[in-house]
Structure formats: structure tokens, C-alpha cells
Amino acid sequence: MGEKSELKREYILKKAKVVFAHKGYRAVTMKDIVEACEISRGGLYLYFGSTEDIFKEILKLELESGSEEGSGNLSQDASMTEILMFFLKEQKKMILRKKQDITIATYEYMFAHRGEKDSTEMIRTQFETGVMVLTKIIQEGVERGEFYCANAKAEANNIMYVLEGMKVCAKTLGLSERKVDEELLYLVSGLVMEE
Amino acid sequence: MGEKSELKREYILKKAKVVFAHKGYRAVTMKDIVEACEISRGGLYLYFGSTEDIFKEILKLELESGSEEGSGNLSQDASMTEILMFFLKEQKKMILRKKQDITIATYEYMFAHRGEKDSTEMIRTQFETGVMVLTKIIQEGVERGEFYCANAKAEANNIMYVLEGMKVCAKTLGLSERKVDEELLYLVSGLVMEE
Amino acid sequence: MGEKSELKREYILKKAKVVFAHKGYRAVTMKDIVEACEISRGGLYLYFGSTEDIFKEILKLELESGSEEGSGNLSQDASMTEILMFFLKEQKKMILRKKQDITIATYEYMFAHRGEKDSTEMIRTQFETGVMVLTKIIQEGVERGEFYCANAKAEANNIMYVLEGMKVCAKTLGLSERKVDEELLYLVSGLVMEE
Amino acid sequence: MGEKSELKREYILKKAKVVFAHKGYRAVTMKDIVEACEISRGGLYLYFGSTEDIFKEILKLELESGSEEGSGNLSQDASMTEILMFFLKEQKKMILRKKQDITIATYEYMFAHRGEKDSTEMIRTQFETGVMVLTKIIQEGVERGEFYCANAKAEANNIMYVLEGMKVCAKTLGLSERKVDEELLYLVSGLVMEE
DNA sequence: AATGAATGAGCCTTCATTCAT
DNA sequence: TATGAATGAAGGCTCATTCAT
Numbered sequence: 040m041g042e043k044s045e046l047k048r049e050y051i052l053k054k055a056k057v058v059f060a061h062k063g064y065r066a067v068t069m070k071d072i073v074e075a076c077e078i079s080r081g082g083l084y085l086y087f088g089s090t091e092d093i094f095k096e097i098l099k100l101e102l103e104s105g106s107e108e109g110s111g112n113l114s115q116d117a118s119m120t121e122i123l124m125f126f127l128k129e130q131k132k133m134i135l136r137k138k139q140d141i142t143i144a145t146y147e148y149m150f151a152h153r154g155e156k157d158s159t160e161m162i163r164t165q166f167e168t169g170v171m172v173l174t175k176i177i178q179e180g181v182e183r184g185e186f187y188c189a190n191a192k193a194e195a196n197n198i199m200y201v202l203e204g205m206k207v208c209a210k211t212l213g214l215s216e217r218k219v220d221e222e223l224l225y226l227v228s229g230l231v232m233e234e
Numbered sequence: 235m236g237e238k239s240e241l242k243r244e245y246i247l248k249k250a251k252v253v254f255a256h257k258g259y260r261a262v263t264m265k266d267i268v269e270a271c272e273i274s275r276g277g278l279y280l281y282f283g284s285t286e287d288i289f290k291e292i293l294k295l296e297l298e299s300g301s302e303e304g305s306g307n308l309s310q311d312a313s314m315t316e317i318l319m320f321f322l323k324e325q326k327k328m329i330l331r332k333k334q335d336i337t338i339a340t341y342e343y344m345f346a347h348r349g350e351k352d353s354t355e356m357i358r359t360q361f362e363t364g365v366m367v368l369t370k371i372i373q374e375g376v377e378r379g380e381f382y383c384a385n386a387k388a389e390a391n392n393i394m395y396v397l398e399g400m401k402v403c404a405k406t407l408g409l410s411e412r413k414v415d416e417e418l419l420y421l422v423s424g425l426v427m428e429e
Numbered sequence: 430m431g432e433k434s435e436l437k438r439e440y441i442l443k444k445a446k447v448v449f450a451h452k453g454y455r456a457v458t459m460k461d462i463v464e465a466c467e468i469s470r471g472g473l474y475l476y477f478g479s480t481e482d483i484f485k486e487i488l489k490l491e492l493e494s495g496s497e498e499g500s501g502n503l504s505q506d507a508s509m510t511e512i513l514m515f516f517l518k519e520q521k522k523m524i525l526r527k528k529q530d531i532t533i534a535t536y537e538y539m540f541a542h543r544g545e546k547d548s549t550e551m552i553r554t555q556f557e558t559g560v561m562v563l564t565k566i567i568q569e570g571v572e573r574g575e576f577y578c579a580n581a582k583a584e585a586n587n588i589m590y591v592l593e594g595m596k597v598c599a600k601t602l603g604l605s606e607r608k609v610d611e612e613l614l615y616l617v618s619g620l621v622m623e624e
Numbered sequence: 625m626g627e628k629s630e631l632k633r634e635y636i637l638k639k640a641k642v643v644f645a646h647k648g649y650r651a652v653t654m655k656d657i658v659e660a661c662e663i664s665r666g667g668l669y670l671y672f673g674s675t676e677d678i679f680k681e682i683l684k685l686e687l688e689s690g691s692e693e694g695s696g697n698l699s700q701d702a703s704m705t706e707i708l709m710f711f712l713k714e715q716k717k718m719i720l721r722k723k724q725d726i727t728i729a730t731y732e733y734m735f736a737h738r739g740e741k742d743s744t745e746m747i748r749t750q751f752e753t754g755v756m757v758l759t760k761i762i763q764e765g766v767e768r769g770e771f772y773c774a775n776a777k778a779e780a781n782n783i784m785y786v787l788e789g790m791k792v793c794a795k796t797l798g799l800s801e802r803k804v805d806e807e808l809l810y811l812v813s814g815l816v817m818e819e
Numbered sequence: 820a821a822t823g824a825a826t827g828a829g830c831c832t833t834c835a836t837t838c839a840t
Numbered sequence: 841t842a843t844g845a846a847t848g849a850a851g852g853c854t855c856a857t858t859c860a861t
Binding site for chain 2: 066143159194196226
């Protein structure tokens with residue numbers, strides 16, 4: 040597979056992502072993707088064998104790009120509160136995002152493949168990474184005297200569950216930006232020293 | 235449709251619930267349910283017109299039965315801590331339940347019908363009821379001097395998001411009983427006075 | 430079968446006729462008729478074994494009632510022109526009739542059973558009766574010097590074909606009352622002496 | 625869809641026409657056509673979405689081919705009587721035709737879609753064209769002194785109704801060639817001067 | 820690499836007909 | 841007589857997947 044095919048793969052994934060964002064995971068058919076890509080049925084099969092294959096790939100790219108973002112843009116002498124706020128702001132974006140949002144498809148994918156270790160591995164890793172990052176932030180904050188927290192790890196887990204809860208609520212019940220802000224504020228206010 | 239058919243309706247719902255618990259919402263076909271019920275194709279259509287109809291009914295019964303449970307079994311002089319623990323223990327059961335568990339199907343149903351107000355109404359109500367109940371418990375606990383909490387409503391919301399987060403994690407990433415216990419303990423420990 | 434059942438038969442036929450008038454012949458199902466009659470499925474089968482049975486019966490009654498009408502209401506010293514006009518006016522009613530009109534159903538029935546001698550017998554008889562009646566009218570008119578016609582039988586046939594043609598056109602292409610009047614007038618004007 | 629598929633479309637239409645000729649319009653199922661064509665169910669749906677689509681197409685072709693025929697084959701110095709006879713002979717063919725005859729299907733189609741303007745448009749046009757052609761023939765015949773007719777338009781309409789009447793009688797009651805000949809002869813004899 | 824026609828399995832839905840009550 | 845639940849056949853439609861070109 041030369042460069043050219045690699046470009047086509049990416050093209051397909053880009054178009055397919057839109058489809059998954061619209062229709063979720065289970066409802067998407069190879070036909071949907073073929074139509075979105077405006078290529079032939081056979082053509083698609085040269086690159087991907089099933090909607091599952093395609094979605095896995097999209098999900099992988101999504102998670103990779105996600106982990107890259109988290110890093111940059113913060114001046115090195117930022118306070119831990121600032122860093123925490125930044126982390127939460129990123130999460131807020133994901134919770135409220137509408138365009139190119141494959142959250143629902145991802146949940147459906149995981150429901151469909153629950154029990155298959157390697158299908159959910161990526162997501163589990165992402166969650167655990169979140170816990171780790173938060174733990175570090177909180178610990179550092181405590182050490183610097185910015186935060187008060189008796190158990191950083193537990194608090195980190197707690198925050199991650201809250202975020203996950205809001206994510207799923209946003210996609211099912213709907214969630215206003217105000218509600219998200221209130222909740223995130225509450226989380227932070229539980230940590231910072233003035234408590 | 236007399237008494238007899240009412241029994242059959244219930245029979246179908248019972249069998250169908252097992253199917254939805256196994257396969258989620260979208261993957262379930264009328265054929266699946268016909269086979270689970272060991273009745274004829276046409277026979278099923280006498281009672282329900284689609285998997286959606288059937289699932290809606292199951293969901294309604296589920297939520298109704300859920301709201302009935304919450305009430306009883308607590309002596310009237312129970313401490314608010316005991317009442318909170320009871321509430322959380324019920325939630326824990328739902329988070330970890332394996333048999334007859336239509337959690338995944340319910341999420342899929344909501345994804346499939348997001349945006350349709352009346353389809354998600356029941357669930358939204360349930361969530362809001364949870365918030366209200368928790369708020370009352372916390373307020374009463376604060377008044378009695380059992381709990382410390384500056385903002386009962388916000389804390390109640392926070393707890394509900396955590397519970398939702400754990401519910402969805404349990405169905406996707408998997409969640410051990412120990413993890414759930416740890417988290418619930420952490421939630422309670424954040425409220426009780428010794429803090 | 431007592432009186433009571435006879436009444437029920439008639440009730441069913443009355444209700445079924447409305448259904449056939451609405452939906453034609455082929456599209457009508459036993460279910461349609463059951464619903465129109467507001468009786469049970471099994472109940473209908475006690476009286477009729479199929480939509481064909483029912484329609485045959487309706488058609489028989491229709492044709493019988495039709496032949497009764499033709500007779501009355503003309504003073505015995507009416508001119509042949511008047512009698513012819515009366516005949517054509519009756520035909521016109523049938524061509525333009527909208528309510529309780531089973532013309533389309535009848536055509537569909539005959540198409541479905543073409544080749545079965547006894548199914549179409551009634552209709553053939555009706556047509557031939559029409560030819561005979563017209564022939565008599567014309568002959569008598571010629572004898573009385575009211576009409577001019579070299580071949581009464583051929584003219585009668587001709588008129589019957591025109592009527593049949595207008596009937597089918599009315600049900601397919603649509604036909605205004607004016608058009609029918611023009612055509613009937615043309616037919617009569619071809620007969621009366623002033624030609 | 626290239627040339628090849630166009631061939632297949634035509635192949636399907638050819639086979640389907642036989643089915644419609646045999647079974648009429650309403651009774652024909654996609655399965656019938658699939659079997660007549662010896663292709664797969666899905667294969668048929670690549671070309672046509674319903675029996676209605678297929679029949680519409682067949683009808684269109686039928687009417688187009690019909691209008692082409694009428695033209696040629698008459699020497700330019702033919703008498704109007706000859707031209708009229710030719711026209712009627714063509715009609716006679718259509719009235720008595722047995723093979724590839726979709727007359728019944730066409731009536732059923734119109735009954736099923738009565739009231740839908742564009743579904744019946746083609747047929748209405750055909751009828752009106754018939755009237756126009758006949759009117760011209762008669763007028764010309766009168767001018768040349770071959771025919772006697774006080775009202776060409778009315779006579780043309782009259783003839784068209786007769787033809788329609790015979791067509792529908794042929795498909796319902798049955799009509800012998802002799803009967804048709806008698807009637808057509810009577811029509812002509814009513815026009816030519818010797819009257 | 821790419822096309823898109825073709826296949827056949829599978830689900831949805833409706834109906835005529837039966838039968839226990 | 842009358843009911844209406846139940847059955848199973850039949851037809852509609854869509855989709856994943858293959859394959860000749």
C-alpha cells in the first residue's frame with residue numbers, strides 16, 4: 040500500500056467519522072459509508088472489512104489526538120489551580136461538543152463489544168490516564184498548599200466519574216453549559232484551600 | 235383484550251426483558267422476541283407493534299418498580315447517615331447488577347431517541363427525583379448536625395453524576411464491587427462531620 | 430339459519446359494500462370487512478368464506494335491484510323518445526354515481542375471474558338485457574315513426590358499448606356530467622327523425 | 625449505470641410485461657417478477673423499487689410504441705375511408721389481442737391510482753389524441769364528400785367511447801372477432817355517404 | 820486499485836384461516 | 841352462534857459481501 044492508498048484510507052476515515060457522529064455505531068452500515076465517501080462498494084472493502092474495523096480506527100485516532108492536546112499551552116509557572124482548570128475546560132469541551140462528536144458511537148461500540156478485552160482497552164487506558172493525571176495535579180496542588188485533599192487518588196477517581204456521568208447525561212438527557220459550569224466549579228471549590 | 239391477554243402481555247415483557255438485557259436495544263429484533271417467547275410472529279404483533287413499543291413498556295415498569303422500592307424498610311428513627319447509606323446501597327445494586335439488567339439497552343434506547351422529548355422524559359424525571367431525594371437527605375443531615383455541606387443541592391447533583399458515571403463505566407469498562415465501595419465511601423466521608 | 434342470521438347477513442353485506450366501494454375488489458381483506466362490521470373474525474367466517482363470496486353476493490343484489498328499477502314510473506302513453514331518455518338517464522346516474530358505487534370493484538372482480546363462466550354470467554346477462562331492452566325501444570320507436578334506424582339491434586349494441594365506454598372512462602380518466610350529457614344527446618339525436 | 629444495465633432494465637421490463645399480462649396489476653408481486661426474470665430479489669431492487677415503478681415504465685413504453693405505429697403504411701392518396709378503416713383495424717387488434725396484453729393491468733393500475741393526476745395523465749392524453757385524430761379524419765372525409773357527419777368532434781368522441789367500451793367488454797365478458805367487426809362496420813356505415 | 824452489479828440471507832409486517840371457549 | 845387469540849405463510853425491503861471486469 041503506497042502513499043496514495045494511505046491518503047485514501049484517511050479520506051475514508053474522515054468521511055466515515057461524520058457518519059458515525061450522526062448515526063451512532065450500530066446503525067451505521069457499509070452502505071452509509073460508501074455513500075458518504077462517494078466510492079464504490081468494492082472499493083471500500085479494499086481498505087476496511089467492516090464498520091467495526093473502520094470505527095476502531097477512528098476511535099484510535101480520536102484517542103491519540105486527544106492525548107496530544109492535553110499537554111501544551113500552559114506556561115511552566117502556572118498554578119496547579121490553573122492547570123486543573125485547564126484540564127476541566129478541555130473535558131467540558133468534550134462533554135458539550137456537537138460536531139464531529141463520536142461519543143455516542145463510542146458508547147454504543149463499547150456496549151456492543153463489552154467483555155472483549157482488547158476492544159475496550161483503549162478507552163480504559165484513557166480513563167486511567169485521566170485518573171493519573173488528576174492525581175498528580177491534586178498531589179502537587181496539595182504539596183504547594185493550593186489544594187486541600189486527604190486522598191488525592193480517591194478525589195481523582197471521583198472527578199473522573201463525575202466527568203463520565205456528565206458526558207453520558209449530555210448525550211442522553213441533555214445538559215446545558217451552565218449546568219456543566221456549576222458542577223465543575225463545585226468540584227474545584229471542593230479542592231481549593233479557602234474551604 | 236381481557237385478563238388473559240394481560241397475562242400474556244406480561245409474559246412477553248418478561249421474556250423480552252431477558253432479550254434486551256442480553257443484546258441491548260438496537261440489536262434486538264422482533265424475531266428474537268418471538269423466539270424467546272416461543273410464540274408465532276403474528277402472535278407477537280397482536281400485543282406489540284415494534285421492539286420500541288416493547289422496550290418502552292419494559293422501561294416504564296422498570297422505573298415504576300424502582301421508585302416503589304426506595305421507600306420502605308428504614309426504621310423511622312434512622313439517622314440521616316443510615317438513610318444515605320441505604321440510598322447508595324440501592325444505587326450500588328443497580329450499578330453492579332448483572333441479571334435482568336437493561337441498563338445498556340436503556341442507554342442505547344436513549345441514544346437512538348435523543349432529541350425526542352417524551353422518549354427520554356421518564357429517565358430525566360428519574361434523575362431529577364434522585365437529585366431531590368439526595369438534597370432532602372443532605373439538608374436534613376446538615377440540620378441534624380450529622381453532615382457538613384455548604385450547598386446541598388450542588389452536592390446532590392455531584393453525587394448523581396458520580397453514580398451515573400459509575401453506572402456507565404460498569405457497563406463499558408467494567409467496575410469491581412471494591413471500586414464502587416471505595417467511591418461510595420469517599421462520597422459519604424466527604425459529608426459526615428468528622429471531616 | 431333463522432331470521433336473525435339472515436338479518437346479520439344483510440348487515441354484513443351492507444357494511445361490506447361500503448368497503449368495496451372505497452377500496453375496489455382486490456385490495457379488500459377479510460380484516461377490512463370485519464372491522465367495518467365491528468364483528469369478530471370468526472363471526473364473519475360463519476357467514477362468508479372469503480371476500481369473493483361476499484362480493485358475489487353484493488353484486489347479485491346490486492344487479493337484481495338494478496333490473497327492478499328500470500320498470501316503473503313511466504306513464505303508459507309515454508313516447509318512445511321519453512322512454513329512451515329515461516333509460517339513458519338511469520344509465521347516466523350509474524356512470525356518474527359516487528356513493529355506494531361498486532363499479533370499480535366489479536371490473537376488478539371480473540378481471541380477476543375472467544374466463545370463469547359463472548362468475549361473469551350475471552354481468553353478461555345484464556349487458557345482453559340492456560341490448561334487448563334498447564332494441565325493443567328502438568324498434569317500437571321506428572314503428573311509431575319517432576326514430577329513424579336501419580338496424581335496431583346494431584344501434585342498440587352500439588349504444589351499450591358507448592355506455593360501457595363512458596362507465597369505464599368515468600372511473601379511470603374522470604368524466605364530467607356535461608360530457609356525459611353531450612354524448613347521450615348525440616346518441617339520441619342520431620335516432621330521432623329530424624335527422 | 626452503463627449500457628449493460630440499460631439492457632438489463634429492458635430485459636426486466638420485457639419479462640415483467642408477461643407477468644402483468646397474465647396476472648393484472650394488483651396481483652403482481654416483486655417476487656413474481658424476480659422469478660420471471662430469474663434474478664435475485666436484491667437484484668431487482670437495483671433497477672426498480674416497486675411493482676408500480678415497473679408497471680409505469682412498461683405502460684410508458686407501450687403508449688410510446690403505440691403512437692409510433694399509427695403513422696406509416698398508408699399510401700398518400702388513400703381515401704379517408706381507407707384511413708379510417710386502418711385506424712379502426714389497429715384498434716381492433718388492440719381490443720382482441722391476447723399475447724403481451726396489459727389492458728387489464730392498465731385498467732387495474734388506473735383504478736388503483738384514480739385521483740392521482742399524473743398517474744393517469746398518459747392514458748388521458750392517449751384518449752384525447754384518439755379523439756383528435758378521428759376528428760381530423762372525419763372532417764377531411766366530410767370535406768372530400770366521402771363522409772356525412774354533422775358534428776365531427778361529437779362523432780369522434782362517440783367512436784372513442786365505443787372502442788373503450790369494446791375494449792373493456794373484451795376483457796370482461798369476452799368479445800368475438802365477429803362481434804367487433806359488426807360493430808366497427810356499423811360505425812363506418814354510419815359515416816359513409818351512401819347512408 | 821477500483822468498480823458496481825449481483826446474490827441471498829434476514830428482518831419486518833400483514834393476512835387468511837383455524838380453534839378453543 | 842360468536843369471539844378473538846394464535847398460527848404460519850407470503851411478500852416487502854435492506855444489507856453485507858463477493859466477483860467479473
